[in-house]
Amino acid sequence: MKIVSRLVEDVPGSRLAWESEEGSDIDTAGVIEFEDAPPGRGTYVRFLMSYDPPGGAIGRGIAKLLQREPTVQARRDLRRFKQLLETGEVSVNASPSARKSETPTEARI
Amino acid sequence: MRAVTWHGRHDVRVDTVPDPEIVNPRDAIIRITSTAICGSDLHLYDGYIPGMRAGDILGHENMGEVVEVGPKSTLKKGQKVVIPFTISCGECFFCQKQQFSACDNSNPSETSDASEVLMGHAMGAAFGYAHLTGGYAGGQAEYLRVPYSDVGPIVIPDGIEDDQVLFLSDILPTGWMAAENAMIEPGDTVAVWGCGPVGLFAIQSAFIMGAHRVIAIDHYPTRLELAKQLGADILDYNEVDVRAALNEMTGGIGPDAVIDCVGMESHGMAIDNVLDTVKAHTFLGTERPHALRQAILACRKGGRVSIPGVYGGFADKFPLGQMMEKGLTVKSGQTHVQKYSKQLLDMILEGKINTTFLVSHHAGLEDAPDMYRHWHDDQNEYTKIVLKPGLEKGEVETLREFAHEPA
Numbered sequence: 001m002k003i004v005s006r007l008v009e010d011v012p013g014s015r016l017a018w019e020s021e022e023g024s025d026i027d028t029a030g031v032i033e034f035e036d037a038p039p040g041r042g043t044y045v046r047f048l049m050s051y052d053p054p055g056g057a058i059g060r061g062i063a064k065l066l067q068r069e070p071t072v073q074a075r076r077d078l079r080r081f082k083q084l085l086e087t088g089e090v091s092v093n094a095s096p097s098a099r100k101s102e103t104p105t106e107a108r109i
Numbered sequence: 110m111r112a113v114t115w116h117g118r119h120d121v122r123v124d125t126v127p128d129p130e131i132v133n134p135r136d137a138i139i140r141i142t143s144t145a146i147c148g149s150d151l152h153l154y155d156g157y158i159p160g161m162r163a164g165d166i167l168g169h170e171n172m173g174e175v176v177e178v179g180p181k182s183t184l185k186k187g188q189k190v191v192i193p194f195t196i197s198c199g200e201c202f203f204c205q206k207q208q209f210s211a212c213d214n215s216n217p218s219e220t221s222d223a224s225e226v227l228m229g230h231a232m233g234a235a236f237g238y239a240h241l242t243g244g245y246a247g248g249q250a251e252y253l254r255v256p257y258s259d260v261g262p263i264v265i266p267d268g269i270e271d272d273q274v275l276f277l278s279d280i281l282p283t284g285w286m287a288a289e290n291a292m293i294e295p296g297d298t299v300a301v302w303g304c305g306p307v308g309l310f311a312i313q314s315a316f317i318m319g320a321h322r323v324i325a326i327d328h329y330p331t332r333l334e335l336a337k338q339l340g341a342d343i344l345d346y347n348e349v350d351v352r353a354a355l356n357e358m359t360g361g362i363g364p365d366a367v368i369d370c371v372g373m374e375s376h377g378m379a380i381d382n383v384l385d386t387v388k389a390h391t392f393l394g395t396e397r398p399h400a401l402r403q404a405i406l407a408c409r410k411g412g413r414v415s416i417p418g419v420y421g422g423f424a425d426k427f428p429l430g431q432m433m434e435k436g437l438t439v440k441s442g443q444t445h446v447q448k449y450s451k452q453l454l455d456m457i458l459e460g461k462i463n464t465t466f467l468v469s470h471h472a473g474l475e476d477a478p479d480m481y482r483h484w485h486d487d488q489n490e491y492t493k494i495v496l497k498p499g500l501e502k503g504e505v506e507t508l509r510e511f512a513h514e515p516a
């Protein structure tokens with residue numbers, strides 16, 4: 001799958017927006033906003049994205065089942081981003097279990 | 110390595126699993142020397158906590174020796190450490206407020222979604238508990254991976270026995286925070302439901318914080334006896350009408366503060382509890398808050414309700430009106446263990462707090478399935494079990510023979 005995006009807005013320190021180029025396999029646009037939280041509480045990060053799901057509503061349903069749905073992925077990525085900035089690492093529960101399908105170095109649900 | 114694993118309701122096994130590895134820079138690996146079984150493990154054993162998966166390694170009351178460190182760990186190989194059951198980053202908004210059990214970063218993004226749906230906000234993480242709280246392996250095993258090892262682990266000076274400090278991992282700070290949440294004032298009478306490990310430490314803490322009188326409630330003679338040895342007055346709820354007795358003992362006013370150290374699996378044949386048990390077994394509800402209901406009704410007007418006992422979701426017939434009309438203050442929560450580590454370690458080292466009197470048994474990992482059964486079925490004789498991977502199969506040490514009169 002190919003998506004080429006173009007930055008359409010860049011307000012330093014507060015806003016980034018982009019859109020997919022003509023000819024991309026998915027029509028998508030997004031914006032990220034940064035806003036000062038009350039004193040001592042860091043920064044609010046807001047992420048908005050729109051897209052035309054391939055396969056329409058059914059495709060979206062399947063993506064959701066596979067946990068590949070952009071809403072889920074975006075929320076999780078934002079959390080990872082916050083973890084990385086605040087703790088210097090991305091939190092992961094990688095550890096042993098008696099489940100043969102897992103290794104102690106992989107994240108698990 | 111060998112590890113104690115959960116496979117379903119009343120199905121705990123010992124399996125051979127891979128050793129843990131350093132995954133993140135702040136990680137450390139410890140070789141477990143002692144790991145206790147908790148009342149919270151009973152809720153897992155009985156299948157009341159949602160989000161467990163077959164094959165999960167149990168155990169959140171852990172200590173041991175540092176054997177491996179990541180590049181950003183501040184620990185050194187060979188150090189003896191106690192590990193708080195709460196996994197906390199030390200950096201987020203909540204950790205900075207010392208609300209460590211509410212850590213916003215420790216629950217990985219893959220597992221925090223579900224708890225956000227259930228609780229309204231993503232929960233912090235813990236060792237050896239449900240995937241709602243991060244799905245990290247527990248320490249009832251030979252080795253344990255410890256994330257954020259630069260902020261959580263409590264380094265223990267040489268020459269201290271494991272049993273003296275092990276409970277810094279959970280039940281000691283839990284009893285302490287329970288008493289703190291009761292906001293005790295001079296002259297106060299404090300009533301404590303449940304004389305398990307949490308209740309016993311809450312009783313001790315309440316006295317240290319200046320309670321004039323502590324009244325302990327349970328139905329197991331040996332557990333009540335331990336409470337009595339700490340200086341508490343005791344009530345066996347099978348022998349007396351608890352609320353009438355509490356009113357009688359407080360001149361009709363009721364206790365100034367009540368502490369629920371029972372949690373979601375209240376015992377007893379009171380009618381509300383029987384109905385709750387039926388509902389729990391038919392999956393119509395998770396909670397059996399009989400002790401908490403009784404505590405709220407018993408508490409004096411304008412008094413305080415402290416709830417360290419664990420609950421998992423929605424409860425039926427909660428005395429909301431009683432709580433409101435009497436003007437009660439309620440405080441609760443998973444313990445902010447790291448907040449209390451230093452203060453409580455110092456108190457142990459100075460001999461101001463007794464941490465070993467409740468330990469009834471030591472056993473090796475291989476005997477864990479038996480120990481879980483005893484912890485569930487024989488609470489009168491088994492008052493706290495510590496697993497020591499160093500002990501052989503069958504090498505069970507009974508630390509106290511309970512010869513006792515009925516309370």
Ligand SMILES: NC(=O)c1ccc[n+]([C@@H]2O[C@H](COP(=O)([O-])OP(=O)(O)OC[C@H]3O[C@@H](n4cnc5c(N)ncnc54)[C@H](O)[C@@H]3O)[C@@H](O)[C@H]2O)c1
Nearest residue numbers: 148149303305306307327371372375376417418419443444
């Ligand atoms: N908040 C936290 O961070 C935290 C930490 C550790 C444990 N806990 C919770 O604290 C609770 C107690 O833990 P524990 O290890 O002491 O457990 P435990 O099972 O050993 O003790 C519970 C005691 O309550 C007694 N009991 C049951 N029904 C009663 C009733 N109706 N009235 C009076 N007593 C009654 C039982 O006989 C038992 O002695 C559990 O719910 C546990 O999950 C919470």
Ligand SMILES: [Zn+2]
Nearest residue numbers: 147149170279
């Ligand atoms: Zn515990």
Ligand SMILES: [Zn+2]
Nearest residue numbers: 198201204212
């Ligand atoms: Zn944190």
